[in-house]
Amino acid sequence: MTESSGSYYQVLRVPVTATEKEIKVAYRRAARTAHPDHGGDAAAFRRVTKAYETLIDPIRRKAYDRSYAAGTVRGDEAGREPHFDAPAAGSRASATVHRPGNARNTAGDPPVYVPAYDSVPAGDVPLIPLELASQQVHGMPRKRGIFGAEARIQREMRTVQLLTRQVLPAIPAARLINGLQSPADNSHIDHAVLSGYRLALIGSMLLPKGAYAWDGRTLNHGGRAIPPPQLAHVVRAMQDIFPELNVTGWTVVLSPGGNLHEPVIDNHRRSAGGLEAVQVVNAAGMVRGLKEFLAAGPAPNTVNVPVLARLLRGMH
Template structure:
């Protein structure tokens, strides 16, 4: 088998005989090093991700190996250049073009691009196109007995807020409600995925007033209020999806529906306080999520491998 200058194996720095475990280990290392959120290069990160998605799938790897053996111009199973990361899926409204140096990058407001694309001949989609096209998956539902109605009410407010304020601005964003937590036996209210960024969101409903968040506790009138414990879940999800930038958000709704209430002051965090979760009101969540998701690499991408795994984790 002939080695080329930019093969998937060279990108991940593994031998052509690498096992699945060796590929996973190499990918985690390469993804962390090349991720734009950690000072890496977006183009290199896309190359790393494409290499992993190809080599970790036995059928795609076999097809790639056949073309890889044919010459130095390595091609994907579809016969397209490796830059097919920027090619849209069938049914999307984006033009079927490959990004060239010097042309504008795709933005969060552009039509969704599916990775891997749905129009690869002979491939089996990870999930159906109609399911991947939905922006909202699942809805809050009753779990347990105590406080169920109040929980559903605050979770529904979060769903409506994201549906009205965030999803129209980022067409590739996908909201998944009611995930089982991989860190414990609890659940995750909401997960919002766009490109290579994932926001985990918990919901609260508190009276109007001024609150102070110090990174560990939410204080109001001398009383401490414990927000949802999202930090362990964020850490676990980051381990599961090393290619993503995972953050946690707790949104505090007011009883009257005012998006700017309650007021939450962010105090300087104490040593050892968690910086993985932000506590905000509804207006702060809408603004923060749009900035977070739009600022990531390829924000108009629907990451099908991640989306499929999240959907399997729903209640």
């Protein structure tokens, strides 16, 4: 096993939910196989030891998980569609899937897990159990910090309800992960929706009804400028971490009265190449735009198991 054999969980052949006892048992088994005295390879043994030392220490394991760390693995092992056209340099990841017989999977089709659970080699352990991968919602908003916690939780709960009622039923393979650690700073990503090879990062605001103008940096209302949550740098960081995905950001502006069409958001800035890195929309606009974005991706009915596993590890 070489340095490029995958994440530390893959090195020890344990799921990301592994307990301390399971990690110890897996290490003893892997160390016996990899040790040079038993016909193994010195580099492989160092890799096994490094994986164990990281995962057995709660602090180091948490830091590893929240960095979304993973080794470089072959395309099929990473859960990538094996026949992607390579994206242009410097662009967000996008792909065309070539299928025999012009077959086309749609977002409304039943989920397909990549790699398939029935294809796991004997002796290997799936990164996450099937029952966990089958869940559409992972985690819920929870208190963190001191100031404004209750208001933030209520706002995030409204967004969770919006996504679970309006988006997830239309896309069975979509997976909502709440409360991710930001890879760009010490903040959190309120919500992330993964479907196939597209990932949407979502933040929220609560503003009175009225007409707002989004110019790409601030929301303007009655001569007042309101900066939305800073998502662009987080989108860029996640795109670097997950080059196989197309990553975008969405800020949903909620109305106190619960009207999905309020407030009105006028977008005064459009990108020439399609979606901007971050969209600022009301609830109705997010539901419509997010469904279109996820459904238009390659293999939208795919549950990308390795990517989902890495995201679940990054939850706070």
